[in-house]
Amino acid sequence: MKQNIGNIDRGLRILAGLALIGATLGGAIGPWGWLGLVPLATGIFRFCPAYLPLGLSTCRLSNKRRQ
Incomplete structure (x- = not known):
């Protein structure tokens, strides 16, 4: 598995995932927040x-290797 992030x-x-899971545990958005695991x-x-x-990559390392 090559890093592409x-x-x-x-x-x-990570912040978005934790926020969605936290909102679910707090009862704010229901079970849909478990999609924050993705x-x-x-x-x-x-x-x-x-x-x-x-063909996307936001990882600098793999972008340099492609050039």
Whole structure:
């Protein structure tokens, strides 16, 4: 698995995931907040499968290797 998520993208994903899970646990948005596990997991593992078919990468390291 190649990393395709950079630092800023990673931080935003982790924050969004934690916010959604926290809102669910607090009873604010119901069970839909458990979808926050997806951005949380992609941020932790630094890999987003949705980026593959689009050829996207926000990771500086892989962008330098492509040039």
